[in-house]
Amino acid sequence: MIVNKTTKYTQTKDDEPNKNWYENDEWYVVDETTEEGKILADKIIQHAPYFDFVLNDAGNLIDITLFEKPFIPPTEEEINNKVRNKIAEQYDYAQEIQMLNKALSNANDTEYLTYKEYRQSCIEWGIAKKQKYGYI
Helix, strand or coil: CEEECCCCCEECCCCCCCCCCCCCCCEEECCCCCHHHHHHHHHHHHHCCCEEEEECCCCCEEEEEECCCCCCCCCHHHHHHHHHHHHHHHCCHHHHHHHHHHHHHCCCCHHHHHHHHHHHHHHHHHHHHHHHCCCC
8 A cells, every 4th residue: 555645645556565656755655465564554544634654764654643633513414414313313204294293183282292392402402503613
């Protein structure tokens, strides 16, 4: 496997697991023919690009040090989806239709009121998240 020194992008070639086939200085080589190299390759793939390179005195890549992945707030769409999923945890689509039908015949139906309260709490959770991240 090779790892780009700037972008941390990786490439592999089954027939050249321990060679820089570009033959330039833009890539580090991870020797996947060794157990240590396989472990390092897995570590790089798992954590890219949130790491720094650790080199030996010869300038060869021997390890990586991890740094914290920056927090990326959820998008408004992701929050909306989470609200829908929270509702669906308690009421699937058919149950929601059933609750709405109960409301049409009796707006004070206790099952409907329980559903309505839960649904509203999910919506309020979503509104709070959107306010927290500056969407509203």
